[in-house]
Amino acid sequence: MRAAVLTAFGGPEVLEVREVAEPRPGRGGVLVEVRAAAVNNTDLWTRQGAYGLPGHPDALAGWRGPVAFPRIQGGDMAGVVREVGEGVDAAWRGRRVLVDPALYDGPGDDARPIGLLGSEADGGFADAVVVAADRVHDMTDSPLDDEALAALPVAYGTATGMLERGGIGAGETVLVTGASGGVGLAAVQLAAARGARVVALTTPDKADAVRDAGAAATADRHLAGDELTAAVDEAVDGRLDAVVDVVGGAVLSTVLPLVGDGGRWVIAGAMAGPVVEFDLRRLYLHNVALVGSSMHTPAHFARLAADAVAGRIAPRIAARYALADIHAAQEEFARSTHVGKIVLLPGA
Structure with missing residues (x-):
């Protein structure tokens, strides 16, 4: 499959679009065919290693510290479940889903995020991604299209966490x-x-x-x-x-x-x-x-998913790019002249 792979901290040249082996879902996991993904500041800052370390604010680091390269970027994604792993209900196969990109410190609705797909684990800038089955939310009844759904996880998840915590x-x-x-x-x-x-x-x-x-x-x-x-x-x-x-x-x-x-x-x-x-x-x-406030809890994201199903939110899409054009997408994002989300379409 094709993927945007981060090979080191640095400039645009360290992000390569190339063929990689398609992952397989293990126990408790699902393979999601990515229909749309979106660009965030997190993607640029992770590539640049711009998060610093405690006591060393200029050190090259991801948002949680070291990043294991190569790493497929992308925390925003929506798509369709194509395969299910052992222990996952087969009824998920074929469902349109929104992916919660957070990696949590434990079970429960109030667990805290300690990692992010695209940073601490491979993300959605690819044709497909493996995620935990309990991190996908059914969007069968949502009036939002794939592009709008892909705009939600990081930005709207973070905003929901802020409103809830406040x-x-x-x-x-x-x-x-x-x-x-x-x-x-x-x-x-x-x-x-x-x-x-x-x-x-x-x-x-x-x-x-x-x-x-x-x-x-x-x-x-x-x-x-x-x-x-x-x-x-x-x-x-x-x-x-x-x-x-x-x-x-x-x-x-x-x-x-x-x-x-x-x-x-x-x-x-x-x-x-x-x-x-x-x-x-x-x-x-x-x-x-x-x-x-850093990102969201599972309960916060569930509220966001419910808003998406009910059509209470309508993300604004500023631009669309093929996955192969991710460098141009990130360049437009960095100019900060847009309003709304810049979306990547892996199948384009």
Whole structure:
């Protein structure tokens, strides 16, 4: 089969599209024919080794440390179960499925992710992938096509985890940073679907697309200091219950004073800088919770899968590429001019 294989940390040249042996499902596993996959920041950062190590932030590493090369990339995928391993109900064969890409630290609905397909195990940038049978979700009744389903696992899974861990629900006012990116746009859509009033930080040229996803108001993410504080304060209209932050950096110290008593700041990214300085008094005097959120739990992903079956979400597809054109897909992704997901089609 064809696959996009990561051979080392480095530039685009270390990612090779080539023929590899098709995997076979063992006990408790299924072979999924990949109909669509999608590109994430995780794919680029893993290729670049950009995650660093504790005490060594510039060290080459995957998100959990070492990466065993060669590694087939890709955490986002949807497809059809083609084979089942020993102990798996044969009725799964032929079903359209969404794959939960997380590797967990144990059983149970609240297990924590400790790995990711495409990083700690082979992923979906291939014609087929073997996954655990308990990590596939039946999408037979979903109105979403394969491309839309493939857009969900990493971005929407991460966003769902943030909303769940932050206890974000109907009637609340929520600020979403990085709102035109994969996780940010997913958070806008999912929070709005829960009945929250969403204010989004984005660029003016992408504001219309973000509002189309469900944001009630937007503010220019290029603003800083007092200007950003004033813009957010006006947009939230005096009430800010929670922040869903995928950017990090100076926005924390700038916007934190606007978060109301009992508010939550949930963070799952640090694109604007991993090291920040803020006034601790704004945290403890107002009983604000600062919550770190990495991906999702099995329960979170099950809620996302239910949303997909019910058609409560509709991912935006920005571009489509054949698997053989993955370098061009990652190049477009890195330019950050798109809104929505960039999808790979292995069968194209």
